[in-house]
Amino acid sequence: MTARILLITRPNHDLITSYLFHWSKLVIEEAEKKGIKVLDLQGNKATKKTFASYMKKHEATFIFFNGHGSETTITGHNNEILIEIDKNEKILAKKIIYARSCNAANKLGLSCIKHHALAFIGYRRKFAVGYNPSKITNPLKDEIAELFIEPSNLIPISLLKGNAVKKAYEKSQNAMWRNLMFMLSTKASPSQKDAAPYLWINEASPSTEAGGFFFRGCAIPQDAGRRLSRCTSGFVLQPLK
Amino acid sequence: MKTTKKQTNQSIDRKTQEDIKKLVISRIKATSDDFAISIGSKDCTKKQMLESVEIENELGQEIIETQMEYLRDMAKGAIYQQGNDS
Numbered sequence: 126m127t128a129r130i131l132l133i134t135r136p137n138h139d140l141i142t143s144y145l146f147h148w149s150k151l152v153i154e155e156a157e158k159k160g161i162k163v164l165d166l167q168g169n170k171a172t173k174k175t176f177a178s179y180m181k182k183h184e185a186t187f188i189f190f191n192g193h194g195s196e197t198t199i200t201g202h203n204n205e206i207l208i209e210i211d212k213n214e215k216i217l218a219k220k221i222i223y224a225r226s227c228n229a230a231n232k233l234g235l236s237c238i239k240h241h242a243l244a245f246i247g248y249r250r251k252f253a254v255g256y257n258p259s260k261i262t263n264p265l266k267d268e269i270a271e272l273f274i275e276p277s278n279l280i281p282i283s284l285l286k287g288n289a290v291k292k293a294y295e296k297s298q299n300a301m302w303r304n305l306m307f308m309l310s311t312k313a314s315p316s317q318k319d320a321a322p323y324l325w326i327n328e329a330s331p332s333t334e335a336g337g338f339f340f341r342g343c344a345i346p347q348d349a350g351r352r353l354s355r356c357t358s359g360f361v362l363q364p365l366k
Numbered sequence: 367m368k369t370t371k372k373q374t375n376q377s378i379d380r381k382t383q384e385d386i387k388k389l390v391i392s393r394i395k396a397t398s399d400d401f402a403i404s405i406g407s408k409d410c411t412k413k414q415m416l417e418s419v420e421i422e423n424e425l426g427q428e429i430i431e432t433q434m435e436y437l438r439d440m441a442k443g444a445i446y447q448q449g450n451d452s
Contacts, residue, residue, distance in 0.1 A: 141404040193407050204407075227406045251406040251428070258402045258411055269401065305445065316401040322436035323403050325445065 131156045131285065132164040132185035136171040136192045136202040140261060144254060145191040145225060147264040148274040152189065152281045159285055171201030180216050187221045189281050194226025194247075197233055210236045217242045221290060223280050227251040244290040246280055253327055255320030269320050272308060273327065276300035301328045390419055390433045405429075 133153065137146040146167065156163045164179050166172075171192065179185070190207070193200045197210040208214055210233045218241040224230070230247030237245045254274060260267035276297050283293035301324065307313055308321040394415050402411045408425050410418060418426035439445050 139407070140409045141407070144404075253406075253432070254404045256402050256404065257400050259400065309445075314398075314400075316398040319397040319401040320403070322432050323405070325436045325439065326432050 130162045130164065130183055130185040131187050131189060131281075132166070132179055132183065133189045134166045134171040134176060134191060134201050134207065135168075136200075137168045138203050140256075141254060142192055143261075144256065144264045144267070144270055144274065148270070148278060149189070149191050152278055152285070155282050156285050161285055166201070169202045171205075171207070173201065173205055173207050176201065176207045177213075177216070185220065187281070187284060188217060188223075190222070190224040190226055190229075192226055194224060194229040194233075196228045196231040199224050199226045199229050199233065208233065214242075215240045217245075219243060221284060222246065223284070224248070225252065225277055246290065246294055248327075250326065253323040255316075255323050257316060268314070269316055272304040272317060272320065273324055276304060277327075298328065386430060386434060387419065387422070390430050391416060393433055394419065394429070403429075405432075 131153075133149060135146045135149045136142045153163050153165060164183055164185060166175055166179065190199045192207075193204055198206045199208045201207045208217065214233065214237050217237050221243050222234075222237060222245045224234070224245070224247040227248060228250065230245065230249045234245040234247050255269045255272070256264075257267050257269050260270070264270060279297040279300050280293050283296050284290065288296070305321060305324050305328065308317050308324065394412060397412055397415075399412060402409065403415070404410075405425065405428055410425060415426075415429055419429055420426070422430075436445075
């Protein structure tokens with residue numbers, strides 16, 4: 126299944142949202158190359174009112190949130206709540222959602238699936254990004270942030286290329302691990318090495334709890350549950366038909 | 367007064383916590399000045415990381431947990447295991 130309309134929120138009101146704002150542009154470019162229509166709620170357009178209006182007017186199949194979040198919310202410009210558990214997650218029914226927001230895969234992700242979202246990919250813990258303080262005016266040139274954000278960009282890019290959700294997730298995880306191995310190598314700069322523990326918390330967790338992973342009726346390789354259950358990124362999935 | 371087993375354990379726990387804090391502080395002191403981190407909605411430079419860990423505020427605790435989780439997983443080989451699973 127290929128997402129034909131991408132709706133992306135990318136607020137830009139503080140340092141981390143500024144980084145995600147700029148790096149998300151690469152996803153938009155990829156979508157445009159594929160001829161996919163992009164609805165770009167950037168900067169101060171990422172408000173609850175505009176988001177709700179776009180959701181109503183357009184049949185977006187893939188929703189990509191960038192911004193702060195919690196176990197129960199995903200926010201937009203100036204941390205205005207866009208989606209809140211038990212309030213308006215129903216509007217995400219029949220959508221594929223990737224929330225690059227802290228903690229949202231916990232309760233909100235599960236609730237979205239209960240309310241018939243096709244898939245929800247998000248983070249069960251805080252999303253960390255290492256950066257070089259001298260590059261904050263030019264985030265795309267930040268060689269530390271690149272190691273964190275580029276693998277997460279692979280999720281939407283893979284989906285836009287027509288990959289299934291599980292495949293997109295795995296590609297991202299593998300890219301993150303490759304970056305981690307680079308950071309541990311002699312090729313990495315000292316500051317890239319220093320960032321390794323923080324990339325690791327984006328990638329893995331000692332937690333063995335099964336919560337957060339929903340596979341309804343789709344075939345999953347035998348080891349997938351074990352591997353995914355170790356990941357920080359919450360992965361809530363329904364099969365794509 | 368006789369020291370109970372519980373008091374002894376608490377004392378060991380406090381000592382361990384102090385050692386962990388010292389270890390994390392040493393690791394942060396050794397980091398490059400060109401490195402900063404954003405965790406959730408909080409951004410911090412090396413100096414701010416040190417201050418946060420020192421006073422053990424929410425961000426400081428987050429940093430301590432992150433560093434310790436990384437070191438433990440490195441020691442267990444879990445980091446390399448992740449790659450073998452891929």
